Amino acid sequence: MSETQSSPKMSVLSGRMSHLCAVIGSHMFMIGGYHKGEPEERFKDRDISVHLSDINIYSIRDATWRKVKARGDIPNRGSGMCMASHKQYIYAFGGLIINDSGQREFSNTVHELDTETMTWRFLQPVVGTNSPGVPDRPSIRDKAAMVYYNGALWVFAGWGTRIDRTQHNSRFVPDMSHEFVGWNNELWRFDLKTMKWNSPQCSGSAPSPRAAHTLTMYSDHRAILFGGRTREGRVSELYILNLDTLTWEGPLETGPGPEPRSLHTCTRLHDGNVLLLGGMNGNGDSVKAQWVLETGPDVKWKRVELCKEKLCARTWHTTAAYTVSENCSELLVFGGSPDNIWMPKHKYWANMVRFNYGVKPLYEICLDYISRCNEAEQPQNKEIVTDINSRKKVLEAASCSFIDSVPIYDMDSIGPTSAS
Numbered sequence: 001m002s003e004t005q006s007s008p009k010m011s012v013l014s015g016r017m018s019h020l021c022a023v024i025g026s027h028m029f030m031i032g033g034y035h036k037g038e039p040e041e042r043f044k045d046r047d048i049s050v051h052l053s054d055i056n057i058y059s060i061r062d063a064t065w066r067k068v069k070a071r072g073d074i075p076n077r078g079s080g081m082c083m084a085s086h087k088q089y090i091y092a093f094g095g096l097i098i099n100d101s102g103q104r105e106f107s108n109t110v111h112e113l114d115t116e117t118m119t120w121r122f123l124q125p126v127v128g129t130n131s132p133g134v135p136d137r138p139s140i141r142d143k144a145a146m147v148y149y150n151g152a153l154w155v156f157a158g159w160g161t162r163i164d165r166t167q168h169n170s171r172f173v174p175d176m177s178h179e180f181v182g183w184n185n186e187l188w189r190f191d192l193k194t195m196k197w198n199s200p201q202c203s204g205s206a207p208s209p210r211a212a213h214t215l216t217m218y219s220d221h222r223a224i225l226f227g228g229r230t231r232e233g234r235v236s237e238l239y240i241l242n243l244d245t246l247t248w249e250g251p252l253e254t255g256p257g258p259e260p261r262s263l264h265t266c267t268r269l270h271d272g273n274v275l276l277l278g279g280m281n282g283n284g285d286s287v288k289a290q291w292v293l294e295t296g297p298d299v300k301w302k303r304v305e306l307c308k309e310k311l312c313a314r315t316w317h318t319t320a321a322y323t324v325s326e327n328c329s330e331l332l333v334f335g336g337s338p339d340n341i342w343m344p345k346h347k348y349w350a351n352m353v354r355f356n357y358g359v360k361p362l363y364e365i366c367l368d369y370i371s372r373c374n375e376a377e378q379p380q381n382k383e384i385v386t387d388i389n390s391r392k393k394v395l396e397a398a399s400c401s402f403i404d405s406v407p408i409y410d411m412d413s414i415g416p417t418s419a420s
Helices: 362-376 388-397
Strands: 020-024 027-036 049-059 064-068 082-086 089-093 096-098 104-106 110-114 119-122 145-149 152-161 172-174 181-191 196-198 214-217 222-226 238-242 247-249 265-268 274-277 290-294 300-304 318-325 328-334 352-358
Touching: 020 082, 020 089, 020 318, 020 328, 027 089, 027 318, 027 328, 082 152, 089 145, 089 152, 145 214, 145 222, 214 265, 222 274, 265 318, 274 318, 318 352
Parallel strands: 082 145
Antiparallel strands: 020 027, 027 049, 049 064, 082 089, 089 110, 096 104, 110 119, 145 152, 152 181, 172 181, 181 196, 214 222, 222 238, 238 247, 265 274, 274 290, 290 300, 318 328, 328 352
């Protein structure tokens, strides 16, 4: 990324929710989202949504943000998109977008962002090759879930327009008050080489139609599906999807576990377990309780308390994991709302909460400290050390021992800001 494409470093970013994020290398890329803007006086009782299209990069080493201008086939602003990443690429699918006429509409497009060149590319699907009556792409939708596996994007379920088809036992459940929109439980695969969609037939009992759920890769070929919103309400069901055998397993019996929720995050940790944070419960309230899904031979939930008072309740946020070592993940949580997001005048978190899960090596803590000293330009650190190898040399020169175990700790965060 060239220096001309980016703005000066920032320590704080505006609050938002429904954004996308992915950790690539030692940076977290955050895309879009939305927040409530300040309405004009004559519209003071109206809820005004401001959709964002910006890209911001967070340096994990320096704890600073940088706004970046991308080029290419830039996608429309929107919310409710789902994403996956692989190597230097970030993929975005669907969403409720703002079209070129300024109107809202559902989408079923795929865009690819090359984070090395900061270039967007619209992935034009090959259509018209299926038999008559057989769809050749997913319906338009938002709040779906997506993962990358074996050269393809896998998309499950979502909320969108009516689907009049019954192939592969997929179902559409209309909203009680909107006959032509509702939930589906379709599974689609987009081959990134042939640019073709197909809807694979799976064995086992598929999850019911839903949206605002999560689908998380936790092993080489298995993904965990958790929660979401169905017509009957929010659920806490847990399924495993084997992408090699195309088999659903579930709902799994795991003993005591989290309450039903949607708009949460499930993030794979360094040990293959999955961390569940936040979300909206059955009453519409944001959830604070934290759980880890242990993915061993006996899948089960474990209640945890991480970062304590700093990791507050939030909905429609993002959580990304940075692998520090084989024994430690650093989690980065940004945005979301602590309130019921369907109520007017709710707040947005504008803080980055960072904490470790596992045992962080001492040399990593030392590197973090040196980065902070450099950023603050303290007198005792006049020489700015810019890469990890140089920093290690500084530590070695100071005869600092590299010990592999230290207590779990958390980093400082910035409080919430109100959108109205």
